[in-house]
Amino acid sequence: MVCQNCGGEFRDGAICPFCGSDVKLMQMARSASLRQYNLGVSAAREGDYSAAIEALNRCIAFDKRNVVARNLLGIAYYLVGMPGNALEQWIISSSLQTENNPAAGYISSLQKNARTLEKQDDAVVMYNHALDLFANGSEDLAVIQLKKALDYSPNFVMGHNLLAAYYLSKKERYKARQEIHKALRVDKGNQMALEYLAMLTPKGSEKSRRGSKTGYDETARSRTSLSRIIRPELLTFFLGAAAAAVLVFFLVLPSMQETAENEITQLQKQVADLTEENENGTSRFALQYQQLEQENDTLRQENEKYRQQEQNRQQENSFQLAQAYAVGGQSVEAAELLIQLDTSLFTQEEQTAIADLKSQTYPAAAQQYYQTGSEQFFAGDVDEAQTNLEQALAFATEGDTILQTEYMDELLYDLGQIMEQKGDYAQAREYYGRVLNEFAGSNMFSACQERMDAIMSM
Amino acid sequence: MINFKEEIKKYGKILEVDELEDTIHASDMKDIMDMLAYLCKTKQTEHRRSDR
Numbered sequence: 118m119v120c121q122n123c124g125g126e127f128r129d130g131a132i133c134p135f136c137g138s139d140v141k142l143m144q145m146a147r148s149a150s151l152r153q154y155n156l157g158v159s160a161a162r163e164g165d166y167s168a169a170i171e172a173l174n175r176c177i178a179f180d181k182r183n184v185v186a187r188n189l190l191g192i193a194y195y196l197v198g199m200p201g202n203a204l205e206q207w208i209i210s211s212s213l214q215t216e217n218n219p220a221a222g223y224i225s226s227l228q229k230n231a232r233t234l235e236k237q238d239d240a241v242v243m244y245n246h247a248l249d250l251f252a253n254g255s256e257d258l259a260v261i262q263l264k265k266a267l268d269y270s271p272n273f274v275m276g277h278n279l280l281a282a283y284y285l286s287k288k289e290r291y292k293a294r295q296e297i298h299k300a301l302r303v304d305k306g307n308q309m310a311l312e313y314l315a316m317l318t319p320k321g322s323e324k325s326r327r328g329s330k331t332g333y334d335e336t337a338r339s340r341t342s343l344s345r346i347i348r349p350e351l352l353t354f355f356l357g358a359a360a361a362a363v364l365v366f367f368l369v370l371p372s373m374q375e376t377a378e379n380e381i382t383q384l385q386k387q388v389a390d391l392t393e394e395n396e397n398g399t400s401r402f403a404l405q406y407q408q409l410e411q412e413n414d415t416l417r418q419e420n421e422k423y424r425q426q427e428q429n430r431q432q433e434n435s436f437q438l439a440q441a442y443a444v445g446g447q448s449v450e451a452a453e454l455l456i457q458l459d460t461s462l463f464t465q466e467e468q469t470a471i472a473d474l475k476s477q478t479y480p481a482a483a484q485q486y487y488q489t490g491s492e493q494f495f496a497g498d499v500d501e502a503q504t505n506l507e508q509a510l511a512f513a514t515e516g517d518t519i520l521q522t523e524y525m526d527e528l529l530y531d532l533g534q535i536m537e538q539k540g541d542y543a544q545a546r547e548y549y550g551r552v553l554n555e556f557a558g559s560n561m562f563s564a565c566q567e568r569m570d571a572i573m574s575m
Numbered sequence: 576m577i578n579f580k581e582e583i584k585k586y587g588k589i590l591e592v593d594e595l596e597d598t599i600h601a602s603d604m605k606d607i608m609d610m611l612a613y614l615c616k617t618k619q620t621e622h623r624r625s626d627r
Contacts, residue, residue: 137619138612146607181606201590208599238592245588252583279586286579309585316577 150179154186157193165306166193167274184210188220197304198273200227200237240270247279256283267299274304281313290317432462436471443478452482452512483512487528494531503535526552526559533568542572 118140119126125135133140157172173190177183191206204227210220227234243266250259260283267276277300284293294317300310394400398407435454442451455475460468490505509528533548545568552565590598 132615136612136616138615142611142615143608146611149607177606179607181604181609199589201592201595204592204595205590205598208595209604234592241589241591245591248583248586248588251579275586275589279583282577282579282582282586285577286582313577 146179150176150183150186153179154183154189157186157189160306161189161193163305166197166304167307169193170197182213184214184218184220187213188218188223191220191223195223195227196272198237198240198270198276200234201241203227236269237273240266240273240276243269244273244276244279251283259283271299272303274300274307274310277303278307278309278313281310285313285316293317428459429462432458436463436467439474439478440470443474448478448481449485452478455479456511479512483509484524485509486512487524491527491531494535499535499538503532503539506532506535526556526561529556530561530565533565537568537572542575546572 118128120133120136120138120140120143123133123136123138125133127134131139131141153172153176157169157176160166160168160172170190170193173186173193176186177190180186187206187210191203191210194200194206195203204224207220207223211218211224214220243262247259247262247266250256250262260280263276263280263283267273267280270276277296281293281296281300284290284296293313297310297314297317300307301314304310391400395403398404435458439451439454439458442448442454451474455471455478458471460471463471486505486509490502490509493499493505494502496502506528510532513525513528529548529552533545533552536542536545536548549565549569549572552559552561553569556562
């Protein structure tokens with residue numbers, strides 16, 4: 118025989134000779150512990166965790182060293198949302214048996230999921246706080262704490278039971294039932310929840326008998342769940358919504374459709390009217406366009422009139438200035454102004470005055486330009502010479518009339534040479550031709566003839 | 576339906592993780608076997624005294 122207490126071996130008797138323990142009693146205690154352990158295991162397998170917790174607590178009360186029972190007890194505590202109690206059992210189990218003990222694995226698993234552990238512990242803290250608040254009469258705050266705790270830890274059976282008890286005290290049967298079902302879904306045999314459920318179920322009914330015998334009956338609940346979901350208020354709401362939809366379909370929609378059709382007809386008519394107006398020019402835009410065109414014409418005419426008036430004024434000014442120059446002996450300046458005048462803008466009298474003034478000033482201007490041009494030609498400045506000699510030619514002739522004949526032949530000859538140098542033989546021929554035609558007795562005649570022959574032979 | 580003030584007495588505080596250390600250190604873990612061993616030891620001591 119081996120002593121359970123000290124491990125000593127002996128043959129006879131029930132008392133250990135080494136430690137004095139009653140071995141038989143020890144064996145009976147150990148057997149009781151094992152029986153409770155088996156009960157706990159069966160209950161845990163059926164999902165009745167509260168019964169498992171009770172049995173396993175009795176088991177370790179008989180034999181504190183039963184680490185297997187402690188481990189299972191810890192699991193049961195954890196599953197009903199009591200992580201502190203679970204850790205307590207696993208820690209003690211680990212200290213009793215350090216090797217080959219799954220409790221160490223359970224503890225490290227919790228530590229790895231630190232956030233989950235924290236939430237479950239917070240739920241317990243809030244539950245404890247809710248108990249204090251209930252005790253102090255702050256029921257509303259307590260309910261808030263409790264609901265929050267159950268949000269954190271939905272499997273917290275004691276929390277659901279406490280909230281169910283509160284709802285029962287307030288006769289909120291539906292809410293109480295919900296909490297009870299939540300508790301029983303986790304812990305099927307929870308006696309507290311079953312008692313609350315019995316309070317809600319009418320006495321003598323099949324449901325209450327079934328519930329009290331076998332614990333939480335999932336099938337009974339599922340049969341009545343449909344009637345819980347389809348509440349009268351919901352049914353009324355959906356019926357009302359359906360009636361409203363029918364009304365809208367048969368009354369409102371046709372009216373809306375008719376209004377839309379009327380609007381479409383009106384718009385179509387407007388389009389037709391506008392198209393017709395546009396085609397026959399009576400549309401608002403066509404009329405506006407016509408009006409704008411007319412206004413534009415009027416403005417153009419006025420603008421032309423003002424321009425003409427301005428031009429006339431400028432011509433008048435130029436004539437007056439030319440007269441002033443002529444009086445002051447500045448014949449060249451006067452001639453330059455006179456040559457720009459448009460005599461058609463003046464009266465007959467003014468035209469006569471202009472002609473007189475030209476005959477007075479043009480010869481002097483022609484001579485001056487000829488002298489300048491000649492000098493430039495002999496200096497080799499062909500371009501400037503051409504400009505001045507052409508100006509001299511302009512002043513020397515008034516239309517077809519040659520005003521100055523003294524150096525005209527030389528002027529023409531010089532211009533012919535300039536054109537020849539520039540390669541404009543046609544123009545050169547013209548100038549030479551004039552000398553040959555108009556100044557037959559001129560000194561330049563033979564020179565012109567020579568040049569003409571040379572050009573013709575090219 | 577239910578007297579909440581009476582009902583709530585059935586609910587006790589649950590162990591929080593922060594309180595674990597104190598709880599384990601303070602716990603005087605004795606089981607029935609310890610009690611039986613203690614009883615047997617006490618009985619033995621009394622017998623020895625009476626024998627003297």
